[in-house]
Amino acid sequence: MKEALLYRKEKNKIVQCEACAHFCVIPNGGVGVCQVRKNQGGALYSLVYGKVVAQHIDPIEKKPLYHFLPGTTTYSIATVGCNFKCKHCQNADIAQFKSFNDSDDWIPGVSIEPAEIVLAAQEAGCPSISYTYTEPTVFVEFALDVMKLAGAAGLKNIWVTNGYFSEKTFALIKPYLDAVNIDLKFYTDLSYRKICGARLQPVLDNIRRCYDANLHVEVTTLLIPDLNDSDFELERLADFLNGISSEMVWHLSAFHPAHQLTALSPTPLASLNRAKKIGLAAGLKYVYLGNI
Numbered sequence: 001m002k003e004a005l006l007y008r009k010e011k012n013k014i015v016q017c018e019a020c021a022h023f024c025v026i027p028n029g030g031v032g033v034c035q036v037r038k039n040q041g042g043a044l045y046s047l048v049y050g051k052v053v054a055q056h057i058d059p060i061e062k063k064p065l066y067h068f069l070p071g072t073t074t075y076s077i078a079t080v081g082c083n084f085k086c087k088h089c090q091n092a093d094i095a096q097f098k099s100f101n102d103s104d105d106w107i108p109g110v111s112i113e114p115a116e117i118v119l120a121a122q123e124a125g126c127p128s129i130s131y132t133y134t135e136p137t138v139f140v141e142f143a144l145d146v147m148k149l150a151g152a153a154g155l156k157n158i159w160v161t162n163g164y165f166s167e168k169t170f171a172l173i174k175p176y177l178d179a180v181n182i183d184l185k186f187y188t189d190l191s192y193r194k195i196c197g198a199r200l201q202p203v204l205d206n207i208r209r210c211y212d213a214n215l216h217v218e219v220t221t222l223l224i225p226d227l228n229d230s231d232f233e234l235e236r237l238a239d240f241l242n243g244i245s246s247e248m249v250w251h252l253s254a255f256h257p258a259h260q261l262t263a264l265s266p267t268p269l270a271s272l273n274r275a276k277k278i279g280l281a282a283g284l285k286y287v288y289l290g291n292i
Contacts, residue, residue, distance in 0.1 A: 002049035002141055006168050013042030020083045020137045021164045021202035034138040035098045036081035048079035049142045051109030053094050054133050057124050063160050064251050064290055068179045068216045075121035078133035084162050085197040087260040095134045114145040118153055132160035140169055147176035163203040179216035182207050186228045187237040211244050218249040223267045223275055234275050238282035246283045254291040
């Protein structure tokens with residue numbers, strides 16, 4: 001375990017995590033929403049530092065990033081854990097790993113040092129490293145150490161994120177971060193609470209925060225039938241993005257039944273095309289369809 005970078009100590013060995021917008025208050029022996037940040041004796045520790053469950057070479061377009069280093073590959077890494085509980089999660093086996101195993105001590109992953117990740121990326125000819133598959137905020141200590149070495153070696157750093165990181169986390173990673181793809185899953189707070197166990201506003205704030213910091217920003221919305229595909233919601237979402245910049249890249253991705261939402265139908269192509277028209281009508285120049 002490695003002591004967490006961002007937390008406050010309270011009375012009676014209670015701590016408050018400051019890594020994400022949940023700001024979990026964790027009693028001694030407890031863990032946060034993400035299940036991988038644990039209070040041990042009044043100090044907060046990361047349970048996943050250097051415990052990597054995924055290392056893959058991906059086309060950068062798979063992140064998806066279409067306007068950042070196009071045509072290249074990116075070295076993708078992840079640990080277990082996530083600060084969302086999305087009912088439609090495609091990677092629930094690692095993001096919500098505790099749902100698949102009752103052992104409190106079960107933290108899967110291969111132990112690896114930050115320098116080994118950077119070397120593997122270089123040997124694979126990847127000009128970037130992506131922190132992806134699960135939420136990089138929950139393994140920020142490890143991600144940050146890799147990012148520092150990657151930047152020094154001339155590699156770019158990419159976060160594929162749900163956008164729920166805290167301002168303090170952003171301040172830590174911003175000097176080493178080059179590009180982000182942020183999921184904007186819904187445009188109603190109620191849907192965020194019901195489907196993801198989170199809130200809308202922190203995500204909106206972080207999209208604007210990343211753009212204002214001159215990072216390369218692209219946004220992805222998974223279009224889920226009857227949950228976020230109404231004209232009203234899509235128009236508001238597109239207006240928000242266009243209000244930041246008409247150059248904002250918006251990816252509209254098709255939903256396929258997964259995890260706890262297997263009773264829903266896949267996204268019809270007609271819905272994706274309708275959403276794309278809404279984005280273009282709002283003034284966005286770059287709207288792409290994916291997962292079809």
